Amino acid sequence: MLTKTCASKNMFMNNQKFQPQDKSIVINKPKIIEILDEIKASESIVDLRESTNALKENLESFKTDQVGVLNISSNGDTITINQKNLFVQLDQIIESGTIDRAIYYIERLQKSLTTIKTGKNNDINLNRWQEYEDILTDSLWVINRRDNSGVHTSGYWGNFIPQIPNQMLKRYTKKGDWVLDTFLGSGTTLIECQRLGRNGIGIELQNEVAKKAESLILSEPNKHGVILDIVKGDSRTIDYYGILEKHKIRKVQFLIMHPPYHDIIKFSTDPQDLSNAASVDEFIKMLSEVVEKASAFLEKGRYFALVIGDKYSKGEWIPLGFLAMNEILHKGFSLKSIIVKNFEETFGKRNQKELWRYRALVGGFYIFKHEYIFLFKKK
Numbered sequence: 001m002l003t004k005t006c007a008s009k010n011m012f013m014n015n016q017k018f019q020p021q022d023k024s025i026v027i028n029k030p031k032i033i034e035i036l037d038e039i040k041a042s043e044s045i046v047d048l049r050e051s052t053n054a055l056k057e058n059l060e061s062f063k064t065d066q067v068g069v070l071n072i073s074s075n076g077d078t079i080t081i082n083q084k085n086l087f088v089q090l091d092q093i094i095e096s097g098t099i100d101r102a103i104y105y106i107e108r109l110q111k112s113l114t115t116i117k118t119g120k121n122n123d124i125n126l127n128r129w130q131e132y133e134d135i136l137t138d139s140l141w142v143i144n145r146r147d148n149s150g151v152h153t154s155g156y157w158g159n160f161i162p163q164i165p166n167q168m169l170k171r172y173t174k175k176g177d178w179v180l181d182t183f184l185g186s187g188t189t190l191i192e193c194q195r196l197g198r199n200g201i202g203i204e205l206q207n208e209v210a211k212k213a214e215s216l217i218l219s220e221p222n223k224h225g226v227i228l229d230i231v232k233g234d235s236r237t238i239d240y241y242g243i244l245e246k247h248k249i250r251k252v253q254f255l256i257m258h259p260p261y262h263d264i265i266k267f268s269t270d271p272q273d274l275s276n277a278a279s280v281d282e283f284i285k286m287l288s289e290v291v292e293k294a295s296a297f298l299e300k301g302r303y304f305a306l307v308i309g310d311k312y313s314k315g316e317w318i319p320l321g322f323l324a325m326n327e328i329l330h331k332g333f334s335l336k337s338i339i340v341k342n343f344e345e346t347f348g349k350r351n352q353k354e355l356w357r358y359r360a361l362v363g364g365f366y367i368f369k370h371e372y373i374f375l376f377k378k379k
Contacts, residue, residue: 025086027059029079033110040106045099052093052102059086079113082131089130121253121302123174136167141341141373151191151216160185160258160307164341164373165192168256172303173198175224177253182235182294187213189256190228197224201243201252203235206268234272236289240297251297255304259287261320261371264311280318288327295331298378304333309371315363321372333376340370 035055042048089109096102112127124132146152146161165181165188173179175197181189184202186209193200194217204210210232217228231243244250260267260275262283267275274290277283291304298304306328308321329335360367 023083024080025059025083026078026080029077029113032079033113036106036110039093040103042099045096045102048099048102049094052090056087056090056094059083059090081113081128085128085130118174121172121174122170124170135170139337139339141167141339143341143343151220152188160188161341161343162188162192164258164305164307165189165256166196168303168305168373168375169193169196169198169254172305173254176226178247178249178251179254179256180252180294180297181256181258182290183257183259184213184230185209185258187217187230189258190217190230191220194220194222194224194226194228197226198254199227199247201229201231201247203231203233203238205232205234205270205273207232209267236272236286236293238293240293244297251299253299253302255294255298255302256307257287257290257294257305258307259290261309261311262318264309280313280320280323283320284323284327287324288331291328291331295333295378300378302378303336304328304376304378306374306376307371308374309368312365312368315365317365321374325372325374328374328376332379334379335374336377337373337375339373339375341373342370 032055039048039051039055042051089105089112093102093105093109096105112125115127117126118124119126124135141163143161143163147163147166152162169179169192173196177198179189179193179198179200181200181202184190184204187202190200190202190213192198202213204213210230214230217230222228227247229243229247231238244252260273262277262280263275265275267273270276274283274286277286295304306324308324310320311318325335325338356367
């Protein structure tokens with residue numbers, strides 16, 4: 001047992017004096033489990049609080065290069081844990097009103113340190129769910145700045161922010177899974193696959209765009225040794241079976257699409273390009289064909305994310321996103337979530353905020369500040 005250094009009353013009153021940092025620390029797993037077992041054996045709630053505070057005091061000054069009861073050098077079996085969240089759980093134990101409740105929290109902490117519990121479709125350890133503060137779970141995403149780290153670039157018109165595939169891959173894939181992006185663009189999805197240890201296949205209609213994406217992706221370190229395949233072709237007619245067979249797989253575990261928002265941006269003069277669709281109905285039909293072809297190779301029970309926005313035409317708001325959503329719901333998918341993501345500026349509106357505000361007042365409309373992420377699950 002760790003040595004008690006002050007009276008239990010004072011220790012209970014002062015337990016908030018240390019502000020733990022939001023960082024990872026490496027500690028000796030068998031030793032902390034042993035200490036928690038000893039704390040559980042306390043004869044009273046006062047003793048239990050005192051012992052837990054003693055553990056906190058030891059952890060407050062803990063450094064991995066020091067020799068001590070929780071030092072990594074005392075045993076090779078270690079665990080990495082977020083210091084801030086560990087202290088939140090220790091405070092919960094200290095603040096318990098009864099010894100039974102305190103023991104419940106101790107056993108829950110021990111379980112989080114010794115047992116990994118992941119879901120079917122991701123690597124999130126649910127026994128340590130508090131540590132995943134970077135993963136969004138609300139349906140409104142206010143992200144004011146795109147991730148421009150590494151090789152990510154905002155230089156391609158119409159690309160989406162890397163945070164979208166990053167969040168989707170963390171929630172709905174495991175390391176080693178296969179991800180299919182049918183509108184590769186600048187390669188954002190495959191760059192995130194590379195960073196997170198997922199294999200990725202990206203399809204791009206335009207040859208020059210595909211070459212630039214390949215150059216960017218090759219410049220990003222492939223620390224997980226994943227397979228990344230850039231295929232030039234039309235997502236409506238390409239041989240998906242042949243692509244997957246080349247990698248000796250039959251299905252992918254996640255499907256993501258960020259198509260043109262009809263004709264808001266003309267990406268090419270190719271008639272197969274969805275941005276050249278003659279009408280909204282034709283656009284939905286073309287997108288539907290992509291979904292039908294690609295989704296046949298998505299594993300049953302896995303997820304599909306469609307990132308899309310609406311458009312104006314002749315003074316009328318066209319609900320492009322919801323038209324696409326309704327079409328997809330007829331193709332063997334259930335709708336799991338509609339996420340609304342804000343955006344602060346686009347190339348077309350950059351440095352023109354006052355002009356667009358004036359136009360909105362004159363025209364009686366509202367300026368687009370959002371797009372949708374429709375999340376589907378294959379039945």
